[in-house]
């Protein structure tokens with residue numbers, strides 16, 4: 001199967017789901033259809049409803065204001081909007097990506113027992129790791145865009161994925177990353193007829209509107225799984241529920257998802273979810289609540305009003321078991337507060353868990369069943385899904401090192417790696433003498449070639465230390 005064929009099938013399925021969802025809402029050209037904006041809400045929700053109407057404050061009829069999802073749908077219809085890649089360029093790009101990103105060693109390990117042994121080092125590879133199809137699709141689309149628009153200036157609104165090597169590769173291809181000044185992206189120098197790529201984790205509706213107005217060519221590589229979360233958020237809006245987003249408030253994907261919500265709160269983990277649920281049941285110190293979530297709620301959020309009806313959404317790269325646990329917690333909380341018969345009117349959940357993230361998390365859990373000296377995790381330091389892979393062995397007290405590139409392993413026997421708290425530290429002599437069994441895996445934005453380079457460094461280091469026995473390489477079959 002080509003790297004693109006599976007995505008195309010899933011994109012088609014998701015497109016049908018998304019279309020079904022969108023057509024459930026009225027369009028501006030059908031003012032007599034029921035309006036989610038104009039619908040009446042309980043008295044306790046009046047403030048939130050007022051905010052929902054604020055979008056129409058310029059005097060336009062409430063019924064004629066598009067929701068963010070409808071607005072995206074309008075923008076997508078433009079002939080300047082490209083979200084399926086460029087067929088004529090796809091074949092050349094596919095072979096280019098195979099040569100740049102795949103690895104013979106990793107392929108051989110996958111074809112055998114996921115084990116490689118040389119001298120007294122044994123490498124055990126997780127059963128699921130590396131590039132997910134959403135990332136592979138996004139990178140392929142960026143390459144295709146470069147080939148399709150050879151003369152035009154191409155910008156990207158953010159790192160296409162959280163991998164420094166891949167982003168450097170795109171920079172080499174003269175794809176310009178939008179400058180950021182004091183936390184704000186600088187769109188000013190983008191001109192009509194330029195090409196702008198939206199990354200795999202999406203862009204806010206406001207950015208899409210701005211680019212649409214500028215008349216640029218937009219290449220949208222947003223993963224369909226991320227768009228599926230936006231559809232869930234739109235459903236919350238229809239239900240007049242507040243979206244509870246399990247994510248990091250400053251992560252680009254969560255910022256984009258929040259832009260599709262009307263009223264939202266972002267919780268980063270089960271502890272913050274417990275705090276919110278406790279407030280729902282017992283009330284509490286509102287000022288403290290607002291201070292705690294000051295960066296993580298929609299404008300005008302009022303915990304006394306906006307937590308009456310909630311729906312769950314998630315950043316696709318979060319720890320999936322935790323997302324499920326947070327969902328269960330809110331469901332139980334609503335059951336406790338309103339009774340089992342009423343729970344469906346106060347809590348909504350739609351399946352938005354991305355399989356790729358779940359599979360990689362399950363695979364490192366399985367890998368930990370082996371007797372390992374440590375686990376090496378390769379992936380960008382900004383990569384949320386890679387950071388979660390590190391958390392799993394950390395919770396089980398299994399030593400692990402998260403590196404973003406092979407060069408973090410030095411000839412002096414040290415390794416520079418990212419800790420759970422985000423700090424970068426150096427550990428000396430991390431590869432002690434004697435037989436070692438090392439588990440390896442990589443995040444969803446890491447090409448296999450980069451994983452191979454890291455493995456090669458381990459063996460190089462062992463050679464430098466003069467510990468390697470003169471044995472033949474073995475891929476266990």
Ligand code: SF4
Pocket residue numbers: 132133134135200223224225226316317354355356357385444
């Ligand atoms: S991790 Fe999932 S949501 Fe994110 S790009 Fe990959 S497939 Fe898409």
